Amino acid sequence: MKKSVLLLFIGSLLPGIGFTQSEVSFFILSGRENAHKLANAYFNPLGKSMYNNLGNGWMQGGAMLNAGQVQLRLQASATFFPAEDQQFDLSALGLSQHVAVAEGEAILTPTAIGDHINGVVLEVKAESPADGEEIPLATFSTPDGMGVPLLPMASAQLNVGVPYKTELMLRALPKVNFSAGDTDYTNSLWGLGIRHVLSQWLSEETLPFDIIIALAYGQQDAKGKPKIIGSWPHTNGQEIERTPEQQAQQIYNSQELHIAVGAWSTELLLSKKLSSFTLYTGFNYTTGVMEVISEGIYPRLDVRSSTEAPYYAYFFHDEEDPLKLRTSSAQLSFTSGAAYQLGILSLKLEGSLGRYKNITAGLGVNILR
Incomplete structure (x- = not known):
């Protein structure tokens, strides 16, 4: 997974994330409810990192453009991962009794922002229709992490000065398409914002600093379409019953993992201009929502009764869009900067x-003065 992440950073000018769908989609083998618990624990820290990138860097140094001025800025942000969110405890997820950590395996496994190491092996079992005993159903490993200490993002931002010491802001990175290994990726980013000198309305006397408030929204969409996860012929020494369509595999060609993140941010800053320098400090409050969707049709192994020994048979139960995860969180941060x-x-x-x-670091140029 680490290789795919780094390639995606390069191919999209550092705007976002990479992921290996085949690793994540094995969650589905544990059943829909278990898959959502596993995916939430795995992806949630990544969502927080993406919210943080989308919610920062809007203030552009604090100094306000005059009405009619236009500035174009290229900037790069990076969110650093806290150590406590780089792994999660499988025993704390409340997985069903038919899903268990394999003997000899640890209970801590990487999140998406964790170490690039082998995940934990999970065993999925089912109740035999013949005698009620547990029988093996599937074995899979949880995904590894990115193995890097931070999540970078790059974007272009256009600021336009309007009357009453106000700026309108547009942030964008067009859709980027490229391939890494057997995976096709797309990634795009956009955002809108407004910032305003609030202090002009608070006092009739000139204050020694400006009080600036900003409100912005940013969204990032990433998709991965790797080699499909299709049906397979045998498990536990038994043949798996498959329909002609499942054997042909074409019904699985629409598989795709889609991650969409949206973040609202509000900033309140004190800004002081000193000759060619502007210093500013204040607070940023960002709240975000992440959606993770496994789109398409996926095979999930199941078991049913049979008239022949061992009196049960394996078969594939196809599920459409089996993973639809939505998470949200918020963060209050202390912000300081200089321009x-x-x-x-x-x-x-x-x-x-x-x-x-x-x-966040940025280079801007005034294209209309």
Whole structure:
């Protein structure tokens, strides 16, 4: 998985994530309810990292553009992963009694932002229709993590000055399509925002600093379409009953893993201009929602009674869009930064301290003055 993540960073100018669908989709073998519990524990920290990237970097250094001015900025952000969210405890998920950690395996396994190491082997069993005893159904390993310490994101941002010391902001990265190994990826990003000098309405006297408020929304969509997960002929030494369509495998060609993240952010900053420098500090509150969907048809192994020994038979039960996960979270962060103006060019460096820390750097150019 680490290789696919790094390739995706390069291929999309560092806007987002990579994932290996074949690893994640094995969650489905444990049943729909168990799959959602596993996917939530695995993906939730990744969603928080993506919210953090989308919610930071909007302030552009604090100094406000005059009405009619337009600035184009290229910037890169990175969210650093907290150690406590890089693994999760399988025993704390409340998985059904038919799903268990294999003997000799650990109970801690990487999340999506965790180490690039082998996951934990899980065994899925079913109740035999013949005698009620447990019989093996499937064995799979949980996915590895990205194996990198941070999640980067790059974007282009256009700021337009309007009257009353206000700026409108547009952030975007067009859809990028590329392949890595046997996986085809797409990734896109966009956002809208507004920021305003609030202090102009608070006092008739000129304050020694500006109070600036901003509201913004950002969204990122990523999809992966790797080699399909189809049916297979045998398990536990027995032949698996398959329909002609399942044997032909074409019904599984529509499989795709889709991750969509949206984040609202509000910032309140104190900004002070010192000659060519602008210093600013304040607070950022970001709330986000992530959706993870395994689209298409997927095979799930099941068991039913049979008239021949051992009096049960394995078969595939096909499920459409079996994984539909929605998670949300919020974070309050302390933000500080500095910007330097040199003619039509500006440089910016900003840091955000919270559970998920962030750093943003940008280079801007005034294209209309």
